[in-house]
Amino acid sequence: MMELSLQHVIEELTLLRFETALIVGSLVLLTAGMLSKDEVTYKVLFSITLLISLFLADVRDIGTSTSGAISIDSLSGILKILFAFISLWIVFFHSTFRRYEHYFLLLSIVLGSSLMLSANHLLLFYIAIELTSLSSYLITGFSFSRKGYEAAIKYLLFGGVSSAIMIYGISILYGLSGSMLISDMVINVQAGPFYHVGMICLLGGLFFKVGLVPYHFWVPSTYQEAPTDAVAILSIVPKIAGFALLHRVLISFELLSDPIYRQVIAVLGIATVLMGTFGALRQDNIKRMIAYGAIAHSGLVLPTLLIQGEQGGLAFVWYVTIYAIMTMAIFMIASMYEDFGIKDVKDMKGIGIQFPVMGALTLLILVAQIGLPPTAGFTAKFYLFSSIWNEYQASGATIILIYLIVGLLSVVLALFYYLKIPFHSFLGTAESPYFGNFSIISRSVVTIFTIMVLWIFLSPEFLNKIAFNINFIGW
């Protein structure tokens, strides 16, 4: 009995070696932080940890542990690689001195998100989501400003309520099915009206994580006030993990075959796109505007979950990968402008004329955010909209068509708010010249990202190959 369970433990740890490496690495980082006062040490350990886990992640290594609690598919493999790869760039953010606690919490966000991808047991689900959330609340407060604390407590109270609702939903589902494993639950559950109550509560917690209407209130203030490098992680890693988890729930509980769930999710998605787009139009603060843009992006990723089969999976992987790259780039740019003391769009007058290269890079990344050629943002949107169109042709549901129209509308409106930044920086005139220069490291990293965005547009085979790999999981 004992030996058998030891084998199970070893088996589970083998499946979770990406996460294990992250845990070990962050503990090393914590210990080193007490010995060393040098930020470079923290950054080096941070990136070594991520590199080791990146090395350990394997797309082909799929399986379910004997107890069934851990289940790895190739989608989670790909997303883990994406998480580690994207988080690596955090070390190039030019900022004030950060203590090791900061990097420790960033690692724990990545850890929680990758656990979300592997969990098949509702308890692990809950713990993984809570690990991500608690680290996010804390790191929002790490800007150590009045507004930062305010954003953190609001985030915490919203998050606490939504996770309490979620665990209540889980307890209802447990009462109806007598099991916590998703795979067992589906078989044993006694369907009835109360089942839907539990399901809605569970979905609500996930909607909070990905920032969908009506759980989007925390997004703008958190993005505005949290440290910029933390926001870059927050807006990418937990959100993508949340979508993957949402997809897993929708598929395993067979909710997609229920037209009411499809309708409701589509309506919420449309509301999210509209809320994000119209919210962004009114903003002057750069990070707040990006936050509303991120809400709109969430609304745009959502329909891929409704599309079953290869096409939906392809569109999802394409969209989240491009989203991750361009969001990382735009937050790096935002942090570079912050070094100049620029937080509002109106403060940027003439900065593009004084620093033309930087202005051009900003413009290209923003064009990618909007989704226009010649950037990868266009490719992502193209895959997205064509898959939605095909879905409409196949199902003939009006709501999908409305979704498509709203999505296209949001692209048009995105022109108006994103292009505010280049408008002011190129066409405005500065009252006085800006002193100082952008840090050379940040500039080169942003250049790398811009080249990536352009290169993926020109030769999409690379990503197609990756996206093709996930076909055999049956999206």
Next chain:
Amino acid sequence: MMEAISPTYFVFLSLFIFCAGIAIIIIKRSAIFVLIGIELMLNAANLNLVYFSQYDPGMNGLMTSVFVVVLAAAEVAIALAILLNIFKHYKITDPDELTSLKN
């Protein structure tokens, strides 16, 4: 031991605690009250979990409820760390008065 009382009784009890938690969150203005509401909601979930765990040979519900308690403690500790900072800067703990982040 509990056969005499039907499961509906406990589901109602936990529903009552849950809805009371929601009512507290909506009605009261203090951040501590909101935390109390969250704790009540978590306890409602725990009551369900422990009750149904009696009928589960794997005792999943009981184990989960222990974890929920631990997570709740961590959450409250973090909330109070942030609230202490807020009090230092604002001298208030009512979420409604924190309005510097509106549009």
Next chain:
Amino acid sequence: MIASILTYIFTAITIAPIVYILITKNVIRAVFSLAFSFLGLSGLYVLMNAEFMAVVQLLIYAGGIIVLMVFGLMLTKTTLNKGFITQHRSLFFGSLVSFLLFISLAALATRSGFKVGFTEHAGDPVAQIGQLFLTDFIIAFEVVAFLLLVALVGASYLAKKSGE
């Protein structure tokens, strides 16, 4: 029979403080009545053969979380009495929403069947829980340990920085 009577008594101990929390505007009284409510719940847990959970409830909730909240209150509210009073807002709306929610969810609950066929737990439940922690739930156990470390490191950093 005795079990049923005890159940009703503990239910009353659980519900009465919650009703008081709903009415009162005094935060400190609300926190202490929350402790009483947790006492009632842990009594219910004992009746459900979950002694371990009952002890955890008492130790962590009544002993830990309540103390934390009281600490938070004492540290933030300088003026006694006056500082502990909060105001109500949207009283009518809030009570209406939660009342309707309760009624409708209760109506739905009566129409659903729960998984309740009695299973005899063999052996000592506490020993079983200990074994489960280190076998089936080992991953959750380890991750929660890490989560507590995260909370500790983060919260102490936040508090320390503000003290400087």
